[in-house]
Amino acid sequence: MKKTSPANKRSPGRPRGFDRQAALETAMKTFWAHGYETTSISDLSRAMGINAPAIYSAFGDKKQLFLEAMRLYRGDPQRQAEAIAGAASAREAAAMVLANAIRTFTGKDTPKGCLVGTGLATGSPAAADVRAEGTAMRDTLEALLAGRIERDVSEGVLPPDTDAGTLAALVSCTVQGFSTLARDGASAAKLHAVTDLVLQGWPKEKSSSV
Amino acid sequence: MKKTSPANKRSPGRPRGFDRQAALETAMKTFWAHGYETTSISDLSRAMGINAPAIYSAFGDKKQLFLEAMRLYRGDPQRQAEAIAGAASAREAAAMVLANAIRTFTGKDTPKGCLVGTGLATGSPAAADVRAEGTAMRDTLEALLAGRIERDVSEGVLPPDTDAGTLAALVSCTVQGFSTLARDGASAAKLHAVTDLVLQGWPKEKSSSV
DNA sequence: TCTTTTTCATAATGATCGCTCGTAAATATC
């Protein structure tokens, strides 16, 4: 049984010859570029610069490595929830989510598109559980948005007949569409222009000042 | 060298023991469900009910089989072009494209989502040329839409400052987003509701009668 | 019936898959 050293206290034995966090980031980018099942351990080994046994020793198996890369990609889920909850309005929350997606999907130093959306788009039945994690991530975002929209409705910012589920789905749909467009080569500017059109589907807010 | 019999004239030799078109349809659905690289020949062999050598004899190799399945999935490209060109307006062309996507992505007898969008979302460098075919398909649709939009602009149906490229990208983006939403389990009704919101981003037409 | 042509199923090709064993090397504590 392997033991993950606490890193704050030096443990005996030969020290690890590579930076675990840097290796994880490289693995994330490799999965991002080529997908979960279509990235082999030997691909990862080559990209990370460490041999296969070292990968297994440090990260478990391929599935655990991908899930950890996925968590690194997603970032802190609580921060995301707070950002959506703390936005001035549901519309601004949506705009922020879309802007973040554009930045992530068209980054200069990372592969284009969404790691989760593209890397888990399809696959064998053996990877169904990993794909379910991806679906759960999208569902979580959609639920957060729907909740923020409903708050706007109950506070009178949005009309009472607003369909929060559909509106949240509009944002989620756009994010996923951005992933494919970005992978096809769309620029950030183009996606921002699309964002402006999409947000025209947003219900009129009861203007307070303007 | 194999010879694809013209089917109208009987050729000598043992007759094929399976329906080529039915086998192709089964292959299409299998690729649709599990993706291009993540579907193995043995998966296809099992699903199609024919042994591997028969697949190679009838369809060439895996790449050719997928490309043929892709063409079957897409349908007649000229029909698509004519449908978009023949629509009463660019907006109606967009609505038609989105409705078709919803029907295709949520069909009862086929896998959910888009064969091309999900089956080629990522993969190894060895399959880059096949992915490029998928991108080309999306680019073609977007170009057809942009052309139809520009016609509306030049005919005065849409405002002269309409950005045809962005508007076409909005539709393409929505189609691709629908693929992921459908795969995540979204109903056709939900996607139709999203369509209504998306089309609110469409520029106001100069109303002729109403 | 005999030859020709095509398809069939079995079995095997070399390569790669995810993963692990065994041993040498490098650090800690004693």
Added chain:
DNA sequence: GATATTTACGAGCGATCATTATGAAAAAGA
């Protein structure tokens, strides 16, 4: 230095990958 512990790394595990060689079987024309 001795011992314990951990990692590095070459080699190899069985399984599966896409693909094909082989030869029997089934049809046509002679």
